Ligand code: SF4
């Protein structure tokens with residue numbers, strides 16, 4: 334199966350054959366198309382910079398809300414990369430982690446620790462960074478207005494740039510045949 338056919342929301346680590354094939358083909362594509370993919374890598378680095386820039390703001394808010402949460406959202410099924418995360422990770426020159434066998438989707442996430450997530454924010458599954466439960470959202474909205482506005486602006490920039498990055502990647506993939 335070709336890489337283009339594998340990169341969609343059905344791609345899951347649970348279907349190991351397809352997942353390993355996709356990872357293998359991604360490695361090959363990035364090796365063989367280094368020059369063509371350079372602008373994609375550049376956009377991925379700016380996305381990472383944007384997420385790094387909002388880390389402290391999110392952290393300040395989760396530090397207030399999450400320790401008293403009775404229904405922690407970090408279950409294992411959220412901890413896996415999807416195909417868009419894979420594109421981003423490879424564009425940064427990184428690789429997906431080796432996931433643990435035998436952890437149920439409904440178990441606590443394999444990356445959670447007492448101090449919170451063990452994965453650097455900018456390379457977590459994208460869904461993890463933009464999940465705001467009501468309690469977290471309320472805390473953010475009740476805080477000072479200026480940092481909140483800056484956060485929203487940065488958030489929108491990251492979303493736009495990530496879409497562009499993914500679009501550029503698929504353009505290169507299609508033109509590679
Ligand atoms: S983000 Fe919300 S649901 Fe998730 S752990 Fe924090 S308070 Fe709980």
Ligand code: SF4
Nearest residue numbers: 407411412442450461
């Ligand atoms: S934020 Fe980290 S610990 Fe929570 S679900 Fe995502 S990867 Fe797992």
